[in-house]
Amino acid sequence: GAGVSQTPSNKVTEKGKYVELRCDPISGHTALYWYRQSLGQGPEFLIYFQGTGAADDSGLPNDRFFAVRPEGSVSTLKIQRTERGDSAVYLCASSSNGGEAFFGQGTRLTVV
Amino acid sequence: DQQVKQNSPSLSVQEGRISILNCDYTNSMFDYFLWYKKYPAEGPTFLISISSIKDKNEDGRFTVFLNKSAKHLSLHIVPSQPGDSAVYFCAASGTGNQFYFGTGTSLTVIP
Numbered sequence: 001g002a003g004v005s006q007t008p009s010n011k012v013t014e015k016g017k018y019v020e021l022r023c024d025p026i027s028g029h030t031a032l033y034w035y036r037q038s039l040g041q042g043p044e045f046l047i048y049f050q051g052t053g054a055a056d057d058s059g060l061p062n063d064r065f066f067a068v069r070p071e072g073s074v075s076t077l078k079i080q081r082t083e084r085g086d087s088a089v090y091l092c093a094s095s096s097n098g099g100e101a102f103f104g105q106g107t108r109l110t111v112v
Numbered sequence: 113d114q115q116v117k118q119n120s121p122s123l124s125v126q127e128g129r130i131s132i133l134n135c136d137y138t139n140s141m142f143d144y145f146l147w148y149k150k151y152p153a154e155g156p157t158f159l160i161s162i163s164s165i166k167d168k169n170e171d172g173r174f175t176v177f178l179n180k181s182a183k184h185l186s187l188h189i190v191p192s193q194p195g196d197s198a199v200y201f202c203a204a205s206g207t208g209n210q211f212y213f214g215t216g217t218s219l220t221v222i223p
Contacts, residue, residue: 033210042116042203042213042216043211045210045211045212048210059210101211105155
């Protein structure tokens, strides 16, 4: 597809479970970002990849959060031992040459 | 610590009139600014950007103004249309690679 694709669009999980959220960026975009958006807030930075490496992971809230991008394209955000406070919309974006970022539609995560 | 602030959570404007959305930032190292538009259940959509070497950038009905000394930018939409009703986010980036977002302004254009 032409845009950033995120799957699943919705995920409900029980507290304590492990979840994986997938992002398929725009073809050819080397930069990939994960953001988290809570109700009434703007997107909050989590992690940035340039190619395969995590160039900046300073936004990850704690060590339960981890992201990979093994081949420099698709990325997976992994959350261990989920907590109710992790409930939010997780947004992925990609860009080329550090210009404007193009966002996917997001994954709405609900931890019950 | 909110580095990008949008102090107006909502704005209502009559169709055909000008919409002005405001954004303030605190980090003087920011050198690239963007506006995104977001509809419910969708991701943010890029609208327009401006580099700190400029003070104005125009694209059709949308114009972004940057006042570096005041650390302030604004988005003007003229004429406003009902389809412009959405949440607008201001974002900024600097020497790092992340974008810092404001909390958004919900614009309603009344037909």
